[in-house]
Amino acid sequence: MAGLEDLGIPGGDYLQESLTNCSDPLQAIEEFQTENGILLPSLRPALPFLDLHEFKRLDFHNSVLEELRDKLVHRISELANSDDEKRFEKLESLLTKSFPVVKVKTLRPVVMALLKHLPKIEEDYLRKILDDKELYAEAATEVKRQIWQDNQALFGDEVSPLLSQYIKEKENALFGHEHATLTFFLPSPRARRQSEVVQKLSHMVGKNVKLYDMVLQFLRTLFLRTRNTHYCTLRAELLMALHDHEVNEICALDPCHKFTWCVDACIRDRFIDSKRSRELQGFLDGIRKDHEFVLGDLSMILCDPFALNTVALSMMKNLQHCVNNEVMPRDSNDIVLLVRMMALGLGAWDMIDSQLFREPKLDVPIFTKFLPNILSMMVDDHTRSICARIPEEPQPTLKQPSELYATFIKGNSIASLVAMYYTAQACRSRDKFALCQILPTLIHCENERASEDTFLHTIISYLIPMAEDFTQEDMCVVVFDDFILPSISKENMMRHLLRLLWHIHHKLPPARLEALMQATAPNNEHSEAVHMTYQQLADKISSYEPSPATPQEQLDSPLMSVPAPTPAPY
Numbered sequence: 001m002a003g004l005e006d007l008g009i010p011g012g013d014y015l016q017e018s019l020t021n022c023s024d025p026l027q028a029i030e031e032f033q034t035e036n037g038i039l040l041p042s043l044r045p046a047l048p049f050l051d052l053h054e055f056k057r058l059d060f061h062n063s064v065l066e067e068l069r070d071k072l073v074h075r076i077s078e079l080a081n082s083d084d085e086k087r088f089e090k091l092e093s094l095l096t097k098s099f100p101v102v103k104v105k106t107l108r109p110v111v112m113a114l115l116k117h118l119p120k121i122e123e124d125y126l127r128k129i130l131d132d133k134e135l136y137a138e139a140a141t142e143v144k145r146q147i148w149q150d151n152q153a154l155f156g157d158e159v160s161p162l163l164s165q166y167i168k169e170k171e172n173a174l175f176g177h178e179h180a181t182l183t184f185f186l187p188s189p190r191a192r193r194q195s196e197v198v199q200k201l202s203h204m205v206g207k208n209v210k211l212y213d214m215v216l217q218f219l220r221t222l223f224l225r226t227r228n229t230h231y232c233t234l235r236a237e238l239l240m241a242l243h244d245h246e247v248n249e250i251c252a253l254d255p256c257h258k259f260t261w262c263v264d265a266c267i268r269d270r271f272i273d274s275k276r277s278r279e280l281q282g283f284l285d286g287i288r289k290d291h292e293f294v295l296g297d298l299s300m301i302l303c304d305p306f307a308l309n310t311v312a313l314s315m316m317k318n319l320q321h322c323v324n325n326e327v328m329p330r331d332s333n334d335i336v337l338l339v340r341m342m343a344l345g346l347g348a349w350d351m352i353d354s355q356l357f358r359e360p361k362l363d364v365p366i367f368t369k370f371l372p373n374i375l376s377m378m379v380d381d382h383t384r385s386i387c388a389r390i391p392e393e394p395q396p397t398l399k400q401p402s403e404l405y406a407t408f409i410k411g412n413s414i415a416s417l418v419a420m421y422y423t424a425q426a427c428r429s430r431d432k433f434a435l436c437q438i439l440p441t442l443i444h445c446e447n448e449r450a451s452e453d454t455f456l457h458t459i460i461s462y463l464i465p466m467a468e469d470f471t472q473e474d475m476c477v478v479v480f481d482d483f484i485l486p487s488i489s490k491e492n493m494m495r496h497l498l499r500l501l502w503h504i505h506h507k508l509p510p511a512r513l514e515a516l517m518q519a520t521a522p523n524n525e526h527s528e529a530v531h532m533t534y535q536q537l538a539d540k541i542s543s544y545e546p547s548p549a550t551p552q553e554q555l556d557s558p559l560m561s562v563p564a565p566t567p568a569p570y
Helices: 012-021 025-036 046-052 057-080 087-101 108-116 123-131 133-138 141-148 152-175 196-205 209-226 230-244 257-269 274-285 294-303 305-325 333-346 348-354 364-387 403-411 413-428 432-444 446-451 453-471 473-487 491-507 510-519 528-542
Strands: none
Touching: 012 025, 057 087, 057 108, 087 108, 108 133, 108 141, 123 133, 123 141, 141 152, 141 196, 141 209, 152 196, 152 209, 152 230, 152 453, 152 491, 196 209, 196 230, 209 230, 209 294, 209 348, 230 257, 230 294, 230 305, 257 274, 257 294, 257 305, 274 333, 294 305, 294 333, 294 348, 305 333, 305 364, 305 413, 333 348, 333 364, 333 413, 364 403, 364 413, 364 432, 403 413, 403 432, 403 446, 413 432, 413 446, 413 453, 432 473, 446 453, 453 473, 453 491, 473 491, 473 510, 491 510, 491 528, 510 528
8 A cells, every 4th residue: 555655644554563562453453443444433333233244344445445436537537528627727636646646556547547637747747657567557548648759669669569460460361261252452441440450549649640640650661661552551541540530630730631531432432533533633733842742641542552453443444434435545634643643652662762752754655555555455355255246256366465565564563553453354354365365464564563462362352253264274374374373482472372272273173283282382481371271271172072963853743654745747
């Protein structure tokens, strides 16, 4: 009970001294109980009655203490939330009187409640809490915020496990083999930011602008260090989580708020329509020259895989609109904006690393040569699907895309992204012919962009429903020999292949399956997750039993014994 003496209440030291110097210890104990017990005259006759029922005095006093403590904590909360102009002065006065007993566990909740409701805590109190691990652990987040804002290293230690957990959850979503066709991009933005990590981060930040800026700096630093675009996702999700909680103190100060809000709505609808396209263009065009640093954060928002996915899907829809209406891409304002957004998102790392906050200059040939080439390929696909319905029409032969197409995807990130989503569109529509023509070319994409986990997860999710096509060698050659196996030395490619095999192994020819299992056999350099997934897959293959053929149902009917009528002569 250290601290009671500071309040003028006799504690353990006083009792020890009394028992040491007294002649009658029992008398001294009785006097101590009388003087320091609950001073309620009507209660004294009841205490012997409790003794008769073997109810300990300690348990009785503890129960009274807990009841009074809970009522006091509730009253503190009511006062803090009241309209009393002097409420914080009263709370500070109570804190001054009660802080000496903060190390008394039974009384500590009262002190912590007072600290929690004070908007500004004196440095002396904060220092004492920081110096005591037990007090720091039990302090409310509202109290810790005031400690963190002047201690970036400590705040980083608190945030770091959450960031690691967030990345791990994203990787589990990308590499998990439990769900066959659920794509990484399926959850809505609002559902994603209800995750434990995002909610904890938003609670830790609260309304503290300084802490929010610290988190953003952590995310920028980690993005630069790892090139992991999931940190860009978290940057957008945290801002929108604060938007959901109506934390206007932060949202009003973040220059990316309205832009992020608009992008979030587009991600929710999985399309950027003309109205939102004009809004986004207005944001980009409205950046003043002395505020170009905002482009760094805007590029991170657009580097978010969910944002880039929405931009790329919108590009494919707009290109299809051009095909249907015989419009050239350069004449579409929406396509021009989408290319600008792609350029910002794909160039986010370079912009933040170089600190040169300028919107990337667009290559005119993208609009005049590459995108028209994609339109030509889309027209060929549509024509081929129509011709396939004509019995007399000869089967088309596979041919490599044009040299122009190959040149662009090798040296241009925007062309690579468009080519990747054009391939994903062919795969989603189960256009095997188009897939076999263009999938092998993706290994030449700029900066090995087609090896990104979010794209590989999507393409694998679209390949799984095409399991029947893997019974044919040409499909196996295109997917495995031409696309996946050249990069099998990368662990992420191996994990995506294992996910594909998990769902289609029973359709593969035995020799092909055996070769793929040998190619994916992990060694000591691979992570435990790869070893575990490989072993689970091997067990699944060894225990696999084909579904028995459904026997033809025997009809038990007297009509079966009746001879069939002889056909009438004509």
